[in-house]
Amino acid sequence: MSSTTAAHHDEHHDHPTGIMRWLTTTNHKDIGTMYLTFSLIMFLVGGAMILAVRAELFQPGLQLMKPEFYNQLIGVHALVMIFAALMPAATGFANWMLPLQIGAPDMALPRLNNWGFWLLPPAAILLTLPFTLALFGIGDGAIATGWTFYAPLSIQGGMGVDFAIFSVHLLGVSSVLGSINVIVTILNMRAPGMTLMKMPMFAWAWLVTAFLLIATIPVLAGAVTMLLTDRHFGTHFFDAAGGGDPILFQHLFWFFGHPEVYIVLLPIWGFMPQILQTFSRKPMYGYKAQVVSLWAIGALALVVWAHHFFTVGMPVPALLYFMYSTMAISLPLAVLFFCWIATIWKGSLSFETPMLFATGWIVLFGIGGLTGLVLADVAADAQYHHSYFVVAHFHYTLFAGGMMGVMSGVYYWLPKMTGHMFNERLGKLHFWLTAISFNLTFIPQFFLGLAGMPRRIPDYALQFAEFNAISTVAAFVLGLSQLIFVYNIVSCARGGKKATDRVWEGAEGLEWTLPSPPPYHSFTEQPIVK
């Protein structure tokens, strides 16, 4: 008797071609490609918005736009970058790489996977459509409350808030569908022999991410629905005039909003050790310690939310609790940093583009983490809250820690995905331009924040002019240098030097045992993990 085992993959035997392939595909690699492409497009859209903001801030006074439009750009930029650029990038990597890394032929629920992706474009349209409608005199533009939707401002806002609420609902459903798929895939479809403690770090990180999404998305969905009923159905959940509590909204929003930072970053913490070990040519340091740290950070992420609004007024015991619990996150995070550095310590290092981004990421994300510690301190936060210090801090976290991590991942796996090598020289140029212009954009913002410049205000005092001018010029260099990234990806997808199966000399893992690019059905034989 012989037997064979494989996972369900009867969903896509007869795959169509052309546009129908992309509309109806249930193939994890196709869907991963769509997520990553969508993410790249929205990264450029969100980037263009913030360049308009920086252009306005080049000089004091109002030059280019009205304050209302400025506020809309700020809010939609954040929502687009977080929900439509960073999160889809992480989900794109998950779709592409998780089945390959755990030896599964596809995601566990392929049709659900397709639905999860196709909810994103309508959500992005809902988010940005009010800009277009306003051009035709319909409505008063997009959401102008910042990405936080704070009540009562959001209760009083225009119909852009309603569009954003429905957009958030769609994005939330998409995230939950993706999370269900990731959990079921990782738990149920690992290749024989791949026990939990043999899983790649990326799979662990995504498992924690999926749990965080499952725990927090209903809270966000509930909060924005309550906002909607306050706006249109006469409830007073957040309206103090009707007996409601605007602070409740802040609690609800940040119960989602803080873990959201980890939702965006955890997948990157998952694949970054793999990149570091590849280009250090030595085994990953502290696998178990990293797994435990990821779970510890996931757990702590759920209990620290109120540090985002220390200044709103809280009892002292609450302030102390949220301050110490927030600072406690630095312990498992320090373990991760130690493991990342120990992985490259005394390694046989080479600095191809993915490694350049990875090492740059450690340093810059480290700055994001350390400045976060400053903001976790209640007394210091009283000065820095709502200042440009906060803006600089979270861009070190989300651009350097998030987007530069994504770029590292793209360069690492692009040859595997496309079957071609990218232009290494352009990749390095992209890194140096990004790293230098990023620092020149945001270091001045630390100083602006320390000097007291408030965020979300289109005008500022003369004393802030020089730092703002430097920041704006650097932001444009940063923005334009991303076109190199786009060109490199597109030209790599279209052709170039053929990539080998393993691509990188030190690469380890099941995905590197497959051809580059992998076949439509990933594994022709069930891999056995020893």
Add this chain to the structure above:
Amino acid sequence: MNHVAADFEIIARPNSSLSAKGRVRAVMIIAAISLAVAIAFSLIGAWFVLPFAGLELVGIGYAFYYIHCHSQDYESILIMGDQVSVEKKSYKVVSRMVFNRYWAKVLLRLMPSGDQMLLLRSHGKEIDFGRSFMTNDQRLELAKQLKERVGVVS
């Protein structure tokens, strides 16, 4: 199945790295976390969180129930004496088709995807095999093995 008398037998089934107990445990852990959060917020007035958490848990529960229902699915071919028996199980439905070993034909049909579909056909009856749980290469290899054993007089 009678393993002793079989001339040839192959069973294809999905890989499942999570036991039935593990599935229940996973759903319970997720439900505990999600409900704890939702109930806590409901108690302070944000009761709108609860129905969303409920909807989410229905989705998660159904996903795990779905994979549980299909975890015992299989397709098998048993060649014994002058009979070729193809059996398929999907959830609770078991279907079986029996062919005469010497009349049955093993066929490969090209699908639009470029993969081959493996078919057994005889007397107007036709059944495909390995479409759900086997890769293209596995089907090709199996077709080769079957052609040596089916439709030929030994």
